[in-house]
Amino acid sequence: MKNRAVVALFVAFLLSLPALAQQQPANSTTSDQSSPATSSQTTPSGDTATGKAPLQYESHQGFWGKVNPFARKKYVQRQTQPIRDRINELDELTSANSKMIKDVDGRAQQGIQQASAKATEADQHAVDAGNKATQAQTTATQANNRLTTVEGVVSNIDQYKSTNQTEIRFRPGQTVLSKNAKSALDDIATPLKGQRGYIVEVQGFSSGKGQEAIATSRKMADAVVRYLVENHEIPVYRIYVLGMGNAPIQSANTAQDQGAKPKRMSGGRVEVSLMKNDLEQLASSSNGAVQAK
Numbered sequence: 001m002k003n004r005a006v007v008a009l010f011v012a013f014l015l016s017l018p019a020l021a022q023q024q025p026a027n028s029t030t031s032d033q034s035s036p037a038t039s040s041q042t043t044p045s046g047d048t049a050t051g052k053a054p055l056q057y058e059s060h061q062g063f064w065g066k067v068n069p070f071a072r073k074k075y076v077q078r079q080t081q082p083i084r085d086r087i088n089e090l091d092e093l094t095s096a097n098s099k100m101i102k103d104v105d106g107r108a109q110q111g112i113q114q115a116s117a118k119a120t121e122a123d124q125h126a127v128d129a130g131n132k133a134t135q136a137q138t139t140a141t142q143a144n145n146r147l148t149t150v151e152g153v154v155s156n157i158d159q160y161k162s163t164n165q166t167e168i169r170f171r172p173g174q175t176v177l178s179k180n181a182k183s184a185l186d187d188i189a190t191p192l193k194g195q196r197g198y199i200v201e202v203q204g205f206s207s208g209k210g211q212e213a214i215a216t217s218r219k220m221a222d223a224v225v226r227y228l229v230e231n232h233e234i235p236v237y238r239i240y241v242l243g244m245g246n247a248p249i250q251s252a253n254t255a256q257d258q259g260a261k262p263k264r265m266s267g268g269r270v271e272v273s274l275m276k277n278d279l280e281q282l283a284s285s286s287n288g289a290v291q292a293k
Contacts, residue, residue: 052086160199160275164188168224170268172207175219177227185224188274189232200234201273202241209246216268218243224270 166188168181177185192198204221206213221241228234 052089160277162273163198163276164274166272168220168270168272170220170270172268174268175216175223177223181224182227185227185272186232188272189228189234192232192234192274197278198238198274198276200228200239201271201275202239203271203273204241204243204268205245205247205271206243206268207246211245214243214245216243217245217270220268220270224272 166184168177168184170181189200202221202224204217204219204224206217206220208216218241221243225236225239225241228239229236
């Protein structure tokens with residue numbers, strides 16, 4: 001009986017040891033036996049990534065020292081719960097940092113694309129400005145050339161040059177136009193329709209003497225003018241007519257030989273001269289400039 005009692009007391013003592021060990025304070029650590037153990041990241045200045053103090057583990061766990069072979073599941077869970085919480089906080093912090101980095105990268109890429117688009121737009125504006133400047137320079141050059149042409153025309157507005165001449169022959173004592181005479185007048189007058197800057201000079205010459213010759217030459221010249229006005233609608237203000245009578249005719253040989261006398265003609269004739277200035281040339285250049293635009 002005594003042996004059984006001793007064995008029972010020994011077994012009871014062994015079973016009470018775990019309970020006594022777990023009743024020790026969970027944070028019973030000494031300053032010389034504890035050391036910080038962190039489950040979170042720390043910065044060079046000692047601050048953790050979560051902004052909380054580092055976790056500490058117990059260096060002494062009651063009766064059994066550093067290791068308690070009889071620790072229960074709840075005790076282990078209570079000891080590891082802070083570590084799991086800290087790990088979850090680090091996961092959340094890592095996820096937030098990743099999201100922030102993605103947002104920053106997205107904004108940076110968007111900014112780069114916008115800057116590239118604006119740079120491309122600025123280049124296009126620069127190209128357009130260069131084209132407009134070239135066009136303006138071309139227009140200015142054309143305007144300058146046209147101004148020079150206009151100045152030349154204005155300065156020579158009253159300067160007419162002979163461009164075409166024809167001679168109408170009349171039989172002695174007649175002032176009626178022949179078929180050949182009308183054909184010659186048609187050749188010189190038909191191209192004048194719609195033109196500007198021209199005049200027609202008509203001079204009549206007749207044989208005879210004095211006022212009678214002048215009157216006859218004027219009648220022949222008037223016959224030519226009447227045909228031009230009635231058949232070709234040439235304005236009267238563009239025709240200058242003069243009866244020269246029996247005035248001597250200045251020929252080329254006479255001009256070369258100053259000592260020779262001008263010859264007088266027999267019968268009658270009318271000289272028709274087409275005279276033009278530079279207005280027609282100016283009108284042609286203006287039409288060309290409008291078509292070029």
